Structures are given as C-alpha cells and as structure tokens.
Amino acid sequence: xxxxxxxxxxxxxxxxxxxxxxxxxxxxxxxxxxxxxxxxxxxxxxxxxxxxxxxxxxxxxxxxxxxxxxxxxxxxxxxxxxxxxxxxxxxxxxxxxxxxxxxxxxxxxxxxxxxxxxxxxxxxxxxxxxxxxxxxxxxxxxxxxxxxxxxxxxxxxxxxxxxxxxxxxxxxxxxxxxxxxxxxxxxxxxxxxxxxxxxxxxxxxxxxxxxxxxxxxxxxxxxxxxxxxxxxxxxxxxxxxxxxxxxxxxxxxxxxxxxxxxxxxxxxxxxxxxxxxxxxxxxxxxxxxxxxxxxxxxxxxxxxxxxxxxxxxxxxxx
Amino acid sequence: xxxxxxxxxxxxxxxxxxxxxxxxxxxxxxxxxxxxxxxxxxxxxxxxxxxxxxxxxxxxxxxxxxxxxxxxxxxxxxxxxxxxxxxxxxxxxxxxxxxxxxxxxxxxxxxxxxxxxxxxxxxxxxxxxxxxxxxxxxxxxxxxxxxxxxxxxxxxxxxxxxxxxxxxxxxxxxxxxxxxxxxxxxxxxxxxxxxxxxxxxxxxxxxxxxxxxxxxxxxxxxxxxxxxxxxxxxxxxxxxxxxxxxxxxxxxxxxxxxxxxxxxxxxxxxxxxxxxxxxxxxxxxxxxxxxxxxxxxxxxxxxxxxxxxxxxxxxxxx
DNA sequence: TTTTATCGTTGCGCGTTATGCAACGGACGA
DNA sequence: TCGTCCGTTGCATAACGCGCAACGATAAAA
Numbered sequence: 001x002x003x004x005x006x007x008x009x010x011x012x013x014x015x016x017x018x019x020x021x022x023x024x025x026x027x028x029x030x031x032x033x034x035x036x037x038x039x040x041x042x043x044x045x046x047x048x049x050x051x052x053x054x055x056x057x058x059x060x061x062x063x064x065x066x067x068x069x070x071x072x073x074x075x076x077x078x079x080x081x082x083x084x085x086x087x088x089x090x091x092x093x094x095x096x097x098x099x100x101x102x103x104x105x106x107x108x109x110x111x112x113x114x115x116x117x118x119x120x121x122x123x124x125x126x127x128x129x130x131x132x133x134x135x136x137x138x139x140x141x142x143x144x145x146x147x148x149x150x151x152x153x154x155x156x157x158x159x160x161x162x163x164x165x166x167x168x169x170x171x172x173x174x175x176x177x178x179x180x181x182x183x184x185x186x187x188x189x190x191x192x193x194x195x196x197x198x199x200x201x202x203x204x205x206x207x208x209x210x211x212x213x214x215x216x217x218x219x220x221x222x223x224x225x226x227x228x229x230x231x232x233x234x235x236x237x238x239x240x241x242x243x244x245x246x247x248x249x250x251x252x253x254x255x256x257x258x259x260x261x262x263x264x265x266x267x268x269x270x271x272x273x274x275x276x277x278x279x280x281x282x283x284x285x286x287x288x289x290x291x292x293x294x295x296x297x298x299x300x301x302x303x304x305x306x307x308x309x310x311x312x313x314x315x316x317x318x
Numbered sequence: 319x320x321x322x323x324x325x326x327x328x329x330x331x332x333x334x335x336x337x338x339x340x341x342x343x344x345x346x347x348x349x350x351x352x353x354x355x356x357x358x359x360x361x362x363x364x365x366x367x368x369x370x371x372x373x374x375x376x377x378x379x380x381x382x383x384x385x386x387x388x389x390x391x392x393x394x395x396x397x398x399x400x401x402x403x404x405x406x407x408x409x410x411x412x413x414x415x416x417x418x419x420x421x422x423x424x425x426x427x428x429x430x431x432x433x434x435x436x437x438x439x440x441x442x443x444x445x446x447x448x449x450x451x452x453x454x455x456x457x458x459x460x461x462x463x464x465x466x467x468x469x470x471x472x473x474x475x476x477x478x479x480x481x482x483x484x485x486x487x488x489x490x491x492x493x494x495x496x497x498x499x500x501x502x503x504x505x506x507x508x509x510x511x512x513x514x515x516x517x518x519x520x521x522x523x524x525x526x527x528x529x530x531x532x533x534x535x536x537x538x539x540x541x542x543x544x545x546x547x548x549x550x551x552x553x554x555x556x557x558x559x560x561x562x563x564x565x566x567x568x569x570x571x572x573x574x575x576x577x578x579x580x581x582x583x584x585x586x587x588x589x590x591x592x593x594x595x596x597x598x599x600x601x602x603x604x605x606x607x608x609x610x611x612x613x614x615x616x617x618x619x620x621x622x623x624x625x626x627x628x629x630x631x632x633x634x635x636x
Numbered sequence: 637t638t639t640t641a642t643c644g645t646t647g648c649g650c651g652t653t654a655t656g657c658a659a660c661g662g663a664c665g666a
Numbered sequence: 667t668c669g670t671c672c673g674t675t676g677c678a679t680a681a682c683g684c685g686c687a688a689c690g691a692t693a694a695a696a
Contacts, residue, residue, distance in 0.1 A: 005397055007322050008654095022673060032656050037673060039654085047404055050601045053461070056663030057672060060461060062603050063414060064407050071400040075393060079323055082389040086365055089382050096381060143371070143378060158692090281691090283368045285380050326683095340644060350685050355644060357683085372644060374692030476663090599662090 003046035007079075009039045010072035013051060016040060017061040017069050024058075043068070093123045095287030100129040100136045100145035102203065103229045104249030105274075109149070111251075113298035117291055124287050132227075134202035140279055146288045147295070148277045151246065152204030163276040163296040167246040169208055169269040170261035172232070172253075174239035185265040188218050195241030197232050198222035204272075209244050212268045233259065246274070274299075321364035325397075327357045328390035331369060334358060335379040335387050342376075361386070411441045413605030418447040418454045418463035420521065421547045422567030423592075427467070429569075431616035435609055442605055450545075452520035458597055464606045465613070466595045469564065470522030481594045481614040485564040487526055487587040488579035490550070490571075492557035503583040506536050513559030515550050516540035522590075527562050530586045551577065564592070592617075 015025035016036060026033040044051050051065035061069060088094040101109065109128075118124065129139060133150055140148040141158050151167070153159065171186055173179050179186050179194065198220075199206045213220050224235055232243035233250055237258045247254070247261040254261060263270060276295055278284065284292065333343035334354060344351040362369050369383035379387060406412040419427065427446075436442065447457060451468055458466040459476050469485070471477065489504055491497050497504050497512065516538075517524045531538050542553055550561035551568055555576045565572070565579040572579060581588060594613055596602060602610065 003401065004325050005400070007324065023671085033673075034657085034675075035655055037675090041674090047401070049404060049408055050603070053600055054673065055461075055599075059673080062601075063605075064404055064603065067400065067403055067407065071396065074396060078389065078392060078396070082323070082385060083321065083365070085385055086367060086382055089385065090367060143373070282371055285368070285382065287381075341642080349683095351644075352646075352686085353684055356646090359645085375643060375694090377644080 003043075005046070005068070005071070006043070007072075007075070009043045010068060010075070012036045012039045013043060013065065014069050014072045016052065016059055017065060020060065021058040088123070090286050092121045092287050092290050095121075095123070095285060096125045096127070097147065097288050097291050098127040098129070098145040099147050099149070099291075100131060100139040101149035102132065102136065102151060103130050104151065104205075104245055105149050106130065107252050108248050108299075113295050116298070117294050121287070121290070124291075132202040133204045133207070137277075140277055143279060143282075146278060146282070146284060147292055149274065149295070150204060150277060151274050152208050152272055153275050153277060158280045159277045160280045160282075161275045161277050162292060163299065164273045165275075165299055167248060167272060167274045168263045169205060169244050169272050170247045170263055172236050172243045172245055172247075172250050172259050172261050174236055175257065175260055176239060177242070179242070179262060180260055182262075185263050187265045188212060188216050188220075191242055191264070192218050192220055195223045196220055197224040197226065197235040197241060197243045199227065199229075199232065199244075200225040201227045203227075205245055208269060208272055212264075212266050215268065216266075246272070321361075323364070323386070323389070324357075324361075325390075325393070327361045328386060328393070330354045330357045331361060331383065332387050332390045334370065334377055335383060338378065339376040340370075406441065408604050410439045410605050410608050413439075413441070413603060414443045414445070415465070415606050415609050416445040416447070416463040417465050417467070417609075418449060418457040419467035420450065420454065420469055421448050422469065422523070422563055423467050424448065425570050426566050426617075431613050434616070435612050439605070439608070442609075450520040451522045451525070455595075458595055461597060461600075464596060464600070464602060465610055467592065467613070468522060468595060469592050470526050470590055471593050471595060476598045477595045478598045478600075479593045479595050480610060481617065482591045483593075483617055485566060485590055485592045486581045487523060487562050487590050488565045488581050490554050490561045490563055490565075490568050490577050490579050492554055493575065493578055494557060495560070497560070497580060498578055500580075503581050505583045506531060506534050506538075509560055509582070510536055510538055513541045514538050515542040515544065515553040515559060515561045517545065517547075517550065517562075518543040519545045521545075523563055526587060526590055530582075530584050533586065534584075564590070 012025060012029065012035070015028055016022050019025050019028065022036045022040070023033045026036045029036070040052060047064070047068075049064040050062055051068060052059040053062055085094070114126070114128075118126065127145070129135075129145060131139070133153060136145075136148045136150040137153055137156065137159065139145040141156070153161075171179060171191055177194070179190065182190065198209075209220065223241060224231070226232060226235075229245065229249060232245065233253055235241060236243050236250075237253065244264075247263075250259055250261060253259045276292070276299070278292070330343060330347070330353070333346055334340050337343050337346065340354045340358070341351045344354045347354070358370060365382070365386075367382045368380055369386060370377040371380055403412065432444070432446075436444070445463070447453075447463060449457070451471060454463075454466045454468040455471055455474065455477065457463040459474070471479075489497060489509055495512075497508065500508065516527075527538065541559060542549070544550060544553075547563065547567060550563065551571055553559060554561050554568075555571065562582075565581075568577055568579060571577045594610070594617070596610070
C-alpha cells in the first residue's frame with residue numbers, strides 16, 4: 001500500500017514548519033524532539049521526498065513540505081467538520097428516524113407525541129410508514145424501520161417490546177346505535193346481531209377478534225370488508241353498523257360526537273395491548289433512542305384505562 | 319487530544335459497511351477479522367458513538383457510520399490528489415525554482431539553458447532575480463534563492479560551488495577602437511590610456527579589476543560609472559571607450575559585430591571564474607536539482623576557453 | 637424442533653512501532 | 667575559539683496492531 005499520510009505525522013510536520021524548529025514543535029506538542037524528527041523522517045520516507053530543509057538553526061519546508069502542510073490543514077478542517085456533525089447526531093440536533101406503525105395510530109401520534117418531539121428537535125427528520133401488523137413486524141426485523149408501533153404483535157424472539165399499553169378493542173358505533181343504549185358493556189353475542197365492518201388483511205385488531213369469536217363459538221360475519229380505518233369509521237358514522245378498533249384510533253370522531261366507543265366484555269379483547277417494538281439487540285442511534293423514550297412516556301400517559309372502566313370516552317387534554 | 323479518525327480504521331469501517339460484513343472486509347483486506355472488529359470498536363470508542371449495528375448475519379452502518387464513511391471517501395480522494403501533486407513535483411511536472419544571478423548572464427541564460435529547460439518541463443515556474451555579487455551570495459545563503467550564478471564569489475563555508483567555469487574578463491571595445499588593432503592580448507597598462515566605463519556597486523567583475531590593477535600598481539580611472547551592463551555596452555558601441563566584462567555577457571553585440579572582446583593579458587583576469595552555487599548542505603527539491611544539473615552541463619558546454627586562446631569570438635551554435 | 641454453519645467478539649502471545657533519555661556531530665554567535 | 671542550540675541517532679521500554687483460537691449468538695437447514 002502507498003503512503004498513509006498519517007494524521008499524527010502531518011501534525012508534527014505542520015508545527016515544525018510553523019515554528020521553523022523541530023525542537024520547538026516537540027516542546028509545543030509535549031513530546032521529545034526525537035519523536036518529531038523521526039516521524040517527519042518516516043513521512044519523508046513514505047513519500048520519497050524531502051519535506052524539510054535542515055539548517056544549522058531550525059528547519060524550513062520544501063515545496064513538497066508546504067504541499068503536505070496545506071493538505072494537513074484541509075484535512076484537519078474536514079475532520080473537525082465531521083466531528084461536529086457527529087456531535088450534532090449525538091445531541092439530537094440532526095438525525096433520521098424511521099417509524100412504522102398502523103393506520104390507527106396516525107391521529108394520536110401526529111397530534112401528540114410526534115408533534116412535540118419534532119418541535120423540540122427541529123433538525124430531525126422522520127420516515128413514517130403505515131402498514132399492517134405483519135408489515136410492521138417485518139420492517140422492524142429487517143431493519144427497514146427502527147421503531148414499530150403495533151397492535152397485538154406475534155411473539156418473536158427477534159423483537160423487543162419496550163412498552164406495552166393496554167388498549168382494549170372497542171365496538172365503535174354511532175351514538176344512535178342500539179348498542180349505545182345497552183347500559184352495560186356489550187358481549188360478543190350482543191354484537192353478532194348487528195351489521196359489522198371488518199378489516200381485511202394482516203391487522204392485529206382483526207386477528208384478536210377472530211380469536212375472541214372463536215373462543216365463544218360466535219361467528220361475526222361482516223357486511224363490509226376493507227383495509228382502511230377511514231372506511232370503517234365512515235361506515236359507523238353513517239350508522240350502518242359496528243366496527244372494531246381501539247378507542248384511540250377513533251379519537252377525532254369521538255370528540256366530535258360522531259361515534260362512541262364501547263369496551264367489549266371479553267377478557268382477550270379487554271386486555272389487548274399495543275406494543276412499541278424494536279429489533280432485539282439493536283443498539284439504537286441517539287435520535288431514535290430519544291424518540292423511543294419520548295413515545296413510551298407520552299403514550300403511556302395517554303392510556304385511558306389505568307383502572308378498568310366500562311365506557312371509553314377519552315378526555316382530550318386541550 | 320480528541321479523536322484522530324485514523325485512516326486505517328476508517329478504511330476498515332468503509333469496507334465493512336460496503337460489504338455488510340466484518341469478516342468479508344477482513345478477507346478483502348487480507349487481515350484477520352478480529353483486527354477489523356477491534357479497530358472499528360476503537361473508532362467507536364474514539365467518537366463515543368456506535369457506527370455499526372451488529373446483526374446475527376453481518377453488520378450495517380448507523381447514520382454516524384455513514385457519516386464517517388463519507389468522510390473517509392472525501393479524505394481518500396484528497397489524499398490521492400495530494401499524492402499526485404507530490405508525484406508531479408518529483409517528476410518535475412510542477413515546481414518552482416528561484417534563481418538569482420548577475421545581469422551579465424541574462425542573455426546567455428534566457429537564450430540557451432533556461433529556454434531549453436522551460437520547454438522541456440512546461441509545468442515549472444521560475445523566479446529570476448537580478449542583482450550584484452553580494453546580493454546573489456546573500457540570497458543563496460539566506461535561502462531566498464536556491465541557485466545562484468555569480469562571478470568571482472567570495473569564499474564562504476556556507477556556499478557550495480557545483481561548477482566553476484573559466485570566463486576571463488575581457489576588454490570590450492568597438493571594432494574600430496585602437497586596441498582592436500593591437501595584434502596581441504592587451505595588458506593592463508595598454509588599457510589605462512583609453513577612456514573606461516566602470517561598474518559601480520558589488521560586482522565580481524569590478525572587484526577583480528581592482529585586484530588586478532592593484533597588483534600592477536595601475537590606476538584605471540573611469541569616465542563613466544554605472545550599475546548597468548547595458549550602459550556599459552552602449553558606451554562601447556558608441557566607441558566612447560573600453561568596458562570590462564566576460565565575453566559571454568556581450569554575446570549579442572559580438573555576433574552583431576558591434577563590439578569585440580579582447581582577453582586581457584593578466585593571470586588573475588584570465589583565470590576568472592563564474593560559479594554556480596547553492597547553500598552548503600542544502601538538499602534541493604527535484605525541480606531545482608534538475609535545473610542545476612542542466613545548467614552545469616549546458617553552461618560548461620558554453621565555456622569558450624577550453625584551452626587558453628587569445629581572442630574571444632564565440633561561435634553561436636545556430 | 638434440533639442441527640449446523642456463519643457471524644462478530646474476546647483472551648492471549650508475538651512482532652512491530654512509537655517514545656523518552658542520553659549522547660553525538662554540526663552550525664552559529666560571542 | 668568556546669559555548670550554545672540545533673537535528674539526529676542508539677538503546678531500552680511501553681504501547682499498539684495483529685493473527686490464532688475459542689466463545690456466544692444468530693440464522694438457515696434438516
């Protein structure tokens with residue numbers, strides 16, 4: 001391999017040229033003069049060129065020496081520039097975070113925690129990918145996203161859950177829907193009598209509903225199948241029937257009085273959890289770590305069911 | 319001291335990121351995997367940041383890692399650029415030479431050796447300083463010029479003579495001047511009878527003339543004093559009298575037939591020498607060394623008095 | 637599920653390299 | 667001519683990089 005142009009050696013050369021003296025440079029750099037002399041000699045051997053002219057009193061740079069000194073200067077500034085950028089990365093002044101989550105989290109995420117975080121660290125950029133449960137899990141495992149927020153994720157050794165938040169699946173209905181006047185938490189059998197809209201595809205909500213229904217040997221046959229939460233909510237707003245999702249996924253419509261959320265009286269559905277996950281063993285960059293901790297804190301605060309109540313009507317903190 | 323961002327370590331990091339594997343990088347670079355692993359770990363310790371995410375299979379760069387890889391790329395190209403410039407310096411494709419000499423050498427220098435050298439190495443630049451003997455010696459000793467061409471330089475341990483060229487001091491006279499018809503080499507006593515133009519200041523020619531005149535107790539009182547060779551030559555061309563200088567300094571006027579040069583019959587003057595000097599012990603850059611050798615070779619070839627002859631009439635090689 | 641292969645990491649010993657101390661030769665100034 | 671300061675060089679020591687081998691972990695194959 002050709003010469004390395006070692007940074008330390010260039011440093012010695014630079015000071016020797018600047019002070020016009022090897023001993024001076026050595027004193028300045030708190031090393032022995034022999035060190036400076038030898039390292040510069042090695043540098044000269046590397047490039048097969050004399051870099052210093054030795055006089056009885058001090059030294060002076062040759063043209064090649066000046067060239068290397070100038071190179072050292074440029075390299076030094078580039079190095080400090082890079083170190084500064086590195087420092088910015090560490091101090092969350094810059095950075096990029098890739099987040100993958102389900103459609104149901106969008107409103108709450110953007111309205112709350114994400115908004116705060118972005119305002120606090122304006123230099124950070126986000127990628128926010130929306131997909132179903134399987135897609136989220138896969139994206140986290142494959143490393144395409146660093147943080148995943150997912151409902152009812154499958155057990156996988158490669159995943160690490162940083163926070164689990166109880167988010168019961170609710171029956172989302174129109175305020176005028178018969179279930180709204182039931183006076184108690186509806187059971188699965190109560191739901192089966194009304195039209196249902198169902199999520200198609202790999203959604204945790206849907207999987208949970210299937211498990212719960214199977215446990216009570218109840219068949220919930222949907223009249224509408226969709227892969228969009230928005231379609232579900234419009235279905236309910238039109239009072240066409242019931243949809244199932246965690247209450248927070250319909251926050252906006254609830255505060256507007258368009259829909260209400262009823263916790264379903266079933267142990268599996270009541271204890272359903274949203275998980276904040278990363279890949280197991282992954283050491284996260286500072287920015288990602290910051291967002292992760294922020295999410296855990298803020299989203300835990302949003303949890304509406306600290307103690308089990310019957311009706312889910314979230315009070316917005318505004 | 320903060321981190322050095324060692325070139326070798328960055329090299330390891332770069333390949334590890336590129337191949338997505340530490341072992342792969344190690345194999346590519348013909349080192350053991352432990353080396354790559356350790357050096358990258360040290361790099362991470364230096365910058366206090368994780369640069370790679372380790373998976374069960376291979377590695378991937380973090381944002382900070384990518385930043386350093388990019389830095390390594392930039393630094394590498396800058397390094398190669400500098401190395402290339404260094405190579406050019408060595409191969410005489412680039413470089414700068416500082417030459418200091420007397421006015422008398424200008425015509426011969428520019429017309430011959432310098433012209434050839436500049437054409438052969440078009441990338442080189444020259445500084446050509448014209449001054450008197452003392453100035454030349456001082457410039458060489460102080461390092462302001464690398465090469466000096468000087469007539470009759472004082473003995474000084476700090477000077478090193480690379481070539482000495484016999485250049486007798488001649489009496490430069492008009493073709494119609496009485497001395498031109500003398501039929502033999504004029505003696506100092508012959509010259510004293512005619513008007514003389516003299517160099518003022520620190521010129522080797524002048525010092526030699528003083529030494530020679532003193533040795534024969536002859537006083538040569540000038541009618542014109544000047545510090546310009548051009549003035550001397552115009553003085554002669556107008557047939558106003560005699561001037562003293564080496565024949566080569568009046569080459570142009572001699573070939574034009576305006577003046578002729580008569581070697582003066584005096585041992586000191588006949589054995590006068592022009593010296594090519596540098597500072598003692600100075601290790602010259604390649605370009606300077608090249609010009610030095612070129613000058614020695616070419617100027618020695620110009621020496622018109624390989625064996626002592628009487629009349630100086632240089633035959634131009636054109 | 638168990639097995640196997642591959643990955644990154646780490647302890648250890650060896651060779652290289654850098655460093656400090658001291659002494660040397662040379663150059664400059666008094 | 668002597669004294670001082672310079673850069674350089676032997677020598678012994680400490681630090682570092684490196685290869686070898688083994689380990690734990692992960693991912694693909696059986």
